[in-house]
Amino acid sequence: MTTAQRLPASLTPLDTALAAVLRDVAAVTPVELALTEALHCIAAEMAPLRAHPPQDLAVTDGWAMRANDLVGASSYAPLPLTAPPLWVEAGSTMPTGADCVVDAGAVDAAGPIAQVLAEAIPGQGVRRAGSDIAEGRTVMEAGRPVLPRDLLLARAAGLATLRVRRPRLRLINIPGGEATAAFIADAARLAGADVIRSDAPGRDAAAIAAALDASADLIVTIGGSGVGRIDAAVAALSARGEVIAHGIALQPGRTAALGRIGTTPVVALPGAPDHAFAVWWALVLPVLDRLLGRGRRRTQALPLARKIASTVGIAEVTLLARLQGSWRTLAIGDLSLDAITRADAVLIVPGTSEGFAAGTDVDAYILRE
Missing domain, CATH: 2.40.340.10 (MoeA, C-terminal, domain IV)
Structure with a gap:
């Protein structure tokens, strides 16, 4: 006959339990990931970027000129040019000395001497060097989640990879908690973890213990942490490692448990979605954020x-x-x-x-x- 799990006479205060499980937890080593894989991961320190664009570019089709040479030009007082103007296409590099692009209709090139019919201002029709990405800036600040707009900047800078932190989170579902396991897996991926999901072959302590593979940075179990006759997650954790606390002064989620297998922290979540949600925010996310090297959440x-x-x-x-x-x-x-x-x-x-x-x-x- 299996002995049911029991909660201690007094529950462990939340801050005490959190401090215990966070002990010796540090940010994981950064890795280089392809841009699409880096989405939602947490940025690590990155090398400074070069200016983009590297030189002035035309943003419209037209004539490349120097604005100071066009002062006073109008259709009533055309300004003759001493040299033929240079035509540029949008996206092309601006010629040396030119600082503006004037429309095709602003230059009368029908006669032997081209004439300008309008003034321009410096920078008109031009994207300045470094206007999209300033020299020396980084794609993003370390500790922040990688968002789609960050990938836009990385692609513009010509990067193929980003340096990020993506801890491995092993999620073990104990039969009966499938919906909750899917929810926590989705939340963990969105938080920036590399989720490795597996299912315990049964609800007994031996079956759960066999699934407690410590080859991860964080282990999260779903279900089996209560005091029912078939709850055995804490007994399995005790058999494989150390139980730090079972029974947290947290509502909902008081049957959650914390432990460690070797140096890997373990959080046992209740199988009920609302209890799991509470423990996720109160205990799992702080551990995951420490592994991610993430800055303070908004x-x-x-x-x-x-x-x-x-x-x-x-x-x-x-x-x-x-x-x-x-x-x-x-x-x-x-x-x-x-x-x-x-x-x-x-x-x-x-x-x-x-x-x-x-x-x-x-x-x-x-x-x-």
Whole structure:
């Protein structure tokens, strides 16, 4: 007969559990990835770029000239040219000394001497050297997610790869948590991880332990962390490595567990989607962000439309929606899937707090980038 997992008499405070699992976790070594593979990864330090374009280019078809030579020219006072003008096509390099492009109709070349019929200003019809990419700048700041607009800049600079951090996250689904596993896998890829997904062959401790492959930078299990008769994820973790905490003072998500196999941190998520979502934000993302070398996630401070009441001793995950310049509470502690999909931000109320009064400015993590 299998002994059921049990939670300790007192739950581990969230900040204590997080500090323990983050101990000795450092950013992974950067790798060079093709541009399309680098999307959503976290940028590492990059070499400075050369100016782009490297020289002045014509952006319109027309006559390449020097603006100072055209002062006073008009259709009423044509300005004769001492030398034939040079024609340039859009995208071609500007001739030495030319600093503007005038329209074809602004030059009368019908007679023996060409005449200019209009003035121009320096830079007219010209893309200056370094105007798209300044000399010495980088594609992007280290620690930020690679976005499509960053790839546009990289391609313009002629780069084929980017230097990024992409930690390997091994996601192990324990039978029964398929929907939650798919959700966490998608979230992890979007966060910049290289997700290696596998399924435990069963829910017993031996089957789960066999799936706990430590050849990754972070291991996340889905399901089996509760205290039911067939929950055995924590027993499997204990057999393969070290259990740091089982039972976190977090609502929802109190049956989550933390551990380590060798030097690889392990987070055991509950199988319920709302509990997994809470533990993902409270525990998994901070570990993943440390491995990614990511900068602080985007937050926004707005006043609360209504007060938030919280239980002292338990960190509570709160979902917020932005409404007329304030945060409106959608759910606290008990998260419906509807609230998760409609939320604009997430706030973790500390276990030391009783909540926040209406009108209090709270800094919440933005869910919708």
